[in-house]
Amino acid sequence: MTDDRIDPGLLAGNRRPMAGEQPEHFLWAVDEGVATITLNRPERKNPLTFESYAELRDLFHRLKWADDVKAVVVTGAGGNFCSGGDVHEIIGPLIRLKAPELLMFTRMTGELVQTMRACPQPIVAAVDGVCAGAGAIMAMASDLRLGTERSKTAFLFNRVGLAGCDMGACAILPRLIGQGRASELLYTGRSLGGAEGERWGYFNRLCAPEELLSEAQALAAQLCQGPSFANGITKTMLHQEWAMTIEQAIEAEAQAQAICMMTQDFARAYHAFVDKQKPRFEGD
Structure with a gap:
């Protein structure tokens, strides 16, 4: 794209490269327009923390102005996508907080979904292994989802005494797989297997685990070649x-x-x- 027709002041305030980003709580790489976010705590199945929620939210927000990212892949390290909120670093502290702080937290997590939906780049989730809680929400909030036979997606909020209406799940999930199927997952918290997830339309397709990331990046690269x-x-x-x-x-x-x-x-x-x-x- 040539920028010589655009006022430099407007350009400076509305376009910025993001290849050089150095997140603290996950991995980030950009290759020919495809950005790959890797949740990288494999020893714990890549759970989220207060800090990683906020950093992911802020990064997806900044993607509005990225001029070197045209599609995004979200994946997890070590054969799992994301086990949700870290039990010790999030769940434990939450039971000691008062209502204003709890609302601060739930609004922050919801804002992650909002920024994922608001960024102009298509997001491809590459889901292998465990994809639970907030991890299932991140996959749900993506535009496309590739899974594997061993994918296990669970909206397990009711398993920890919470409602299934978390981070937009009651609005988005029924639109992906239908009201009845979404109700089953949100009421029971059971795992949705890879083959069943593809049959239900949650996954666009399944891949071999060793080929999942490369296929997700190839799909993202294909999207980059489009308008x-x-x-x-x-x-x-x-x-x-x-x-x-x-x-x-x-x-x-x-x-x-x-x-x-x-x-x-x-x-x-x-x-x-x-x-x-x-x-x-x-x-x-």
Whole structure:
């Protein structure tokens, strides 16, 4: 993408590279537009802490302005995705907090889902092994999910005396797998196996464990080759249209598509078709 047409002041405030990010509580790498987040506490099956929740939330928020990231892969180290909130570093301290601090925590965790849904980049979750609690929520909040036969996804909040309505689960999960199936998982807290998860539509497809990350990154790389501005519009509309009537959605999509028709990528696609070539999208 060429930026010589954009006012430098506007550019400075709204675009920034993120390849050089150095998170403290998880791994981060960017390769040709694909960012990979690796939850990296394999000895504990990659649980989240207060600090990692906040750092993930803030990173996904900053992705709004990233000019070198077009798709994101989220995975876990050591054959597991994420075991949820750390029992000793989160659950234990929570039982000693008062209501204002508890609400501060639950709002922070919900904000992680909000920033994942609001960032323009498609997110691919690569789910192997244990994917429980907040880990299941992070996978749920992603745009696409690849799993394995040994994936075990559990929304186990009721197992610890909490409601299943955590971090948007009661809004998002039924839209992925249906009200009845979501109700079963949220009321019982049972694990959803890989094959069953694919059959239910929770996973887009299953991969061999040793190929999971490479396939997720290949899918993300494929998305990077597409029109990134238009992909961001697609993600926005998929999210916003949950609260629209059909008539409102059709009008919103008409306006969104008209904006996309003004991009150079739309023109590139036409000229490439005329020349019998594959278009090279640049995101403008």
